[in-house]
Amino acid sequence: MVLRRMSLVGDALSHVALPGIAVALAIGVNPMLGALLALTLAAVGIWYLSDHSEIYPEALVGIFFTASLAAGILITPEVELLEALFGDIDKIGPIDAIFTFIGAVTIFAVTMAVSKKLLLMVVSKDLAKSQKIKTSKIDLIYLLLVCGVVALGVKFLGTLLTGAMVIIPAVTAKNIAGNIKAYQILSVVLGTLATAAGILIASYFKFPSGPTIVLTAISFFIFSFVFKKR
């Protein structure tokens, strides 16, 4: 997302999860499933429109995703709203944990499998196409991967803050990494560190976990920024 300059799409996409969570809660299924379904629909929608229409993607994102957020807030039961918006680590049960683990491993494997093609597309879509890479297919896989990440994150960080963890560790890594390998490793390490440290700080001070994790990640970012400027 960061390298493709789609950071805000990642953030806005996470808002789409809210109506999915609301509907899932209303009919009594796992909210993660509802989020995943809503996100998948949105991703296929973005993919189709960016391939088949002239609409400027940024405007599309602005309209479509804020609409989802508004609709989601209206239909989410009030008692669940705070949790849906900001997440709550205490509500994550063993089934969620297994679900998350399997999902994360799958996403990681698929990402590694398509990463060369994705990166070549960042350098030049024409160059990728001239090598017979099916760029449209890779784009769809990529958007579905982002959906997967967001769906796994919403229970944890909520629909408003999940986007932050898609963006911040990667931007921080970009500040300090000199090559792609370092960038990929640092993104993962920084994301994990910020999450672990955020949870510890939150539990010590009795803060809500989501915002604490995001602010911890932001502090890493500021540090990397100063480090880079020197």
Place this chain on the structure above:
Amino acid sequence: MTVSGLSVEFDNHTVLDDISFAVRRDSTMAIIGPNGAGKSVLFRSLLNLIPYKGTVSWSEDTRIGYVPQKLAIDKELPLTVYEFLSFKEKSRDKILEVMGAVGFLKEANHIHNDTRVLKTRIGNLSGGELQRVLIAYALLGKPNVLLFDEPTAGVDIAGEETVYGLIHKLKADKDLTIIFISHELEVVNKYADSVLCLNKEKVCFGPPKTAIDKESLEKMYGEETHIYHHHDH
């Protein structure tokens, strides 16, 4: 490669109109024309990057290497030259071989010609360095056809000579068909076996010495073309 009746439209606006020509194996063809003549669009059609009407047929064993005109690469993109080249080729020896072919050598006397460039982020390369790296990239995978979009654009004078000299040298070494876009007639006369003059439609086609005459120049560039013609680099 044979092109027949090729037309391209963008939003009901004709960019290329009924273009037909053929390129023989192991020859060098130049495409010339003014800005907006559709040269890059023609290239993109040959590469099947955009929709078009008509037919483009390549010989079956064709392996194309494509050198795009310029790439807007984010300076901050943490991708090194080596990582970029390894998208196409795993073997370090083969990467060093193509880097050598474009003038990046081990322990060169100057930083611009040294394989240390492999560790540089591609967004930080100079125009000439980037073009040579893109040529190296195109050379990986043993192509027998090279498409160059304006090889000189963005390269300094010294580098410019290297790029055309390189094209010439590559051809001498092996079976290689080269199609390049240019707007410099001197270069076209010196290196191309055939030339396609383009201004939305085909203005002329044939050996440069006979195809490029006063009439075709006027059709492409208007009345003042003699200035363009004698412009010396």
